[in-house]
Amino acid sequence: MTTENKSRESFISLIPFLVFVFSFLGAGIYLGDFYALPSPIAMAVGIISAFLIIRLPFRTKMNEFLKGCGDKNVLTMCIIYLLAGAFSAVAKASGSVDAIVNLGLDYIPINYIALGIFILASFLSLASGTSVGCIVALGPIAIELATKSGIDINLMAAALLTGAMFGDNLSVISDTTIAASQSLGSKMSDKFRTNLWIAAPAFLITIVLLFLNNSDVPPLQHHTEHNSHFYLLIPYILVIGLAFLGMNVFFVLLIGIVVSGIIGWYSAGMDLITFSKTSYEGFTSMTEIFLLSLLTGGLAGIIEYAGGIRFLLNKILKSIQSKFSAMFGMGILVSLVDACIANNTIAILITGKVAKPVSEHYQIEPRKMASVLDIFACIIQGIIPYGAQVLILMSFSKENIDYLSLVGHSYYIWLLLICVFVFIFFNRNQISNSIK
Numbered sequence: 348m349t350t351e352n353k354s355r356e357s358f359i360s361l362i363p364f365l366v367f368v369f370s371f372l373g374a375g376i377y378l379g380d381f382y383a384l385p386s387p388i389a390m391a392v393g394i395i396s397a398f399l400i401i402r403l404p405f406r407t408k409m410n411e412f413l414k415g416c417g418d419k420n421v422l423t424m425c426i427i428y429l430l431a432g433a434f435s436a437v438a439k440a441s442g443s444v445d446a447i448v449n450l451g452l453d454y455i456p457i458n459y460i461a462l463g464i465f466i467l468a469s470f471l472s473l474a475s476g477t478s479v480g481c482i483v484a485l486g487p488i489a490i491e492l493a494t495k496s497g498i499d500i501n502l503m504a505a506a507l508l509t510g511a512m513f514g515d516n517l518s519v520i521s522d523t524t525i526a527a528s529q530s531l532g533s534k535m536s537d538k539f540r541t542n543l544w545i546a547a548p549a550f551l552i553t554i555v556l557l558f559l560n561n562s563d564v565p566p567l568q569h570h571t572e573h574n575s576h577f578y579l580l581i582p583y584i585l586v587i588g589l590a591f592l593g594m595n596v597f598f599v600l601l602i603g604i605v606v607s608g609i610i611g612w613y614s615a616g617m618d619l620i621t622f623s624k625t626s627y628e629g630f631t632s633m634t635e636i637f638l639l640s641l642l643t644g645g646l647a648g649i650i651e652y653a654g655g656i657r658f659l660l661n662k663i664l665k666s667i668q669s670k671f672s673a674m675f676g677m678g679i680l681v682s683l684v685d686a687c688i689a690n691n692t693i694a695i696l697i698t699g700k701v702a703k704p705v706s707e708h709y710q711i712e713p714r715k716m717a718s719v720l721d722i723f724a725c726i727i728q729g730i731i732p733y734g735a736q737v738l739i740l741m742s743f744s745k746e747n748i749d750y751l752s753l754v755g756h757s758y759y760i761w762l763l764l765i766c767v768f769v770f771i772f773f774n775r776n777q778i779s780n781s782i783k
Contacts, residue, residue, distance in 0.1 A: 356661055360401050360653035363646060364687040367393030371733050375750075386733045387638040394646050401653045408649050415648020416641050420522065420692050424479070424640050424735075428633040430600035431483035436629030437604055437622065438582050439487055441611030446579035447488050457496050462557040464489050465506040465759075469550070471586075472514025477521065478728075479636075479735050480600065481511040484586065486743045500747050504740050505756035506557060508729060511736060513550055513759060516725040517542055522692040527721040530699025531706060533713035542718040545770050549762035556758050579614065582607040632742065636735045643689055651697065659683060660701045670709045674716060674771045677702045678723040689734045691724035722767045729760045 370392045374384035398408055415421070439445075464485065472481035485507055493503035515521050517539060524542075528535045586603040604626065611617035617625070650656060663676045677698060685694035698720055706716040728734050732750050741748055754760075 355654035356658040357401075357654035358658050360397075360650050360655035361658060361687075362400055363393045363397035364650060364655070366396040367646070368687065375732065385635060386738065387635060387642055389733070390639055390642040390646065394642060394649075397646060397649050401649060403649075403653060407652070411648045411652040412645040413648075415651075416645040418644050418648070418693070420526075420696065421640055421644030421690070423522070424690070424692070425637050426597065427477060427480060427600070428483075428637050428640070428735075429630050430597065430604065431477075431480045432631075432633035433626040433629035434582075434586070434600050434603045434607065435483045435487060436625050436632065437607040437611060438484075440615065440617065440621075440625045441579070441582070441607045442614050443579045443582050443607060443610065445491075446576065447583065457498070459558065460492055460496055460498055461502050461506040461560070462554065464492070464503060465510040465553065465557055468507050468510025469513045472511045473518045478511035478515035479739065481514065482507060482736055482739050484583065485511075486740060490743045494744075499756075500744060501749055501752035502560070502756045504744075504748050505753050505758070508736055508740055508753070509553065509757050509759035512725050512729040513546065516721055516763075517546060523695055523721050523724060526692050526695040526699065527717040528713075530696060531703055531713040531717040531720070533717045537714040538717045538721070541714045542721060545718060545722060545766050546763060549759055549766045552762050553759040576614070578610060581610060633739075635742070636738050639733070639738070640690065640735065644693070647687075647690075647693060647697075656684065656697055660698075664701065664705070667705060667709075670711055671771060673705050673709045673711060674719050677705060677716060678719050678767070678771070681720050682723045682727045685724045685727040686731055689728070689731060691721075691728040694724050694727075695720050719767065719771065722763060726760055726764050726767075729757065730754050 367390050371384060371386055371389035374389070378384070394412070397412075398405070401408060468481055468485055471485065472478050489503050489507045490500065492498070493500040515523060518524060524535055524538060527533075528538045531538075582603050585606055586599055589599045589602060608617065608622045608626075611622065611625075659680060663680045667673045667676045680701075681694050681698040684697050685691050702716055702720060703713075705711075706713060729736060731737065737750070737753070740753070741750070
């Protein structure tokens with residue numbers, strides 16, 4: 348890319364992002380269902396508008412679109428979606444999901460199942476480094492538990508969503524942690540400790556709220572104890588254990604799929620053809636989020652080349668006058684970018700390009716700026732209705748989960764927002780010379 352392209356800025360090139368957002372949200376508001384219009388179609392509308400509005404040669408726009416689709420981070424997420432979908436489908440077919448559901452009904456007090464899901468999701472995502480994989484793995488379990496126990500399905504879904512975002516935001520093997528640390532030049536261990544001090548209060552308060560939030564839970568009707576075989580739990584135990592050991596998420600999911608298939612063969616008579624078809628069904632269950640991620644990467648490629656991201660960066664830079672406004676401004680910027688592209692890893696990578704020189708000028712420790720970027724991106728990613736995490740949750744029980752109620756029950760997300768504001772506020776007196 349030439350120097351001219353790097354310095355180009357253009358508000359017009361942001362319009363396709365706005366077209367996508369308003370198409371998706373507008374249709375949802377008008378129809379009373381945020382998922383009535385498939386998100387890839389809304390994104391396709393945005394892409395078409397980019398080719399019509401942005402004044403660049405068609406070949407240039409097509410090249411940048413394809414480069415964006417082929418971005419390493421985009422393709423990595425797409426492959427994870429496919430593997431996670433296959434693991435979820437095969438584990439369910441082999442009886443592992445039902446086994447965990449039955450154990451939950453038998454041994455976890457009914458009033459605290461949402462709390463149990465929140466804690467389990469927190470540790471699973473912390474171990475695996477992926478909120479998407481965590482939601483795919485535990486989603487069927489959480490939804491089935493809510494259905495069988497009578498607990499508010501929106502509360503259960505919110506507990507899973509926020510627990511997954513907690514671990515993803517903190518895990519040292521998470522893409523967002525790696526992106527934030529590398530972009531700001533911080534050690535991941537330093538970023539982890541700083542991030543933990545911000546997130547821990549929100550995590551603990553959420554546990555208290557979920558512990559107390561049991562007054563509206565109906566008593567579970569009498570049920571017989573289930574004879575769940577321990578070996579049915581092996582796939583999930585294995586996935587969690589290997590993730591804790593730091594194994595690459597691709598290998599973790601592949602091993603989980605194979606082991607689930609072996610157990611399915613032993614317990615349910617699953618043959619090779621059935622295993623293959625079930626795995627493929629898992630692939631197809633991720634079609635919407637796969638296509639959305641691919642198309643989003645392509646649109647982001649065009650818009651970044653055309654100067655849309657640079658326009659946002661420069662506008663926010665003009666308002667920065669202190670260490671406080673630098674951290675707050677970068678938090679707002681990564682939030683806006685994530686709201687546009689619905690990928691917190693890419694949002695951090697894009698924002699990190701300007702956050703690093705800003706943090707150096709105002710003498711902000713890299714670990715602090717890295718934590719701020721990761722947390723704000725996490726918060727936005729956890730509440731936008733077209734984000735991977737919410738879309739996957741909705742796919743498990745779209746007819747029962749209400750988006751607004753889901754977000755309203757996402758206590759950890761809102762508490763985390765308060766905690767990061769407090770963190771930035773207490774840095775208000777640490778001001779360096781302003782840019783003249």
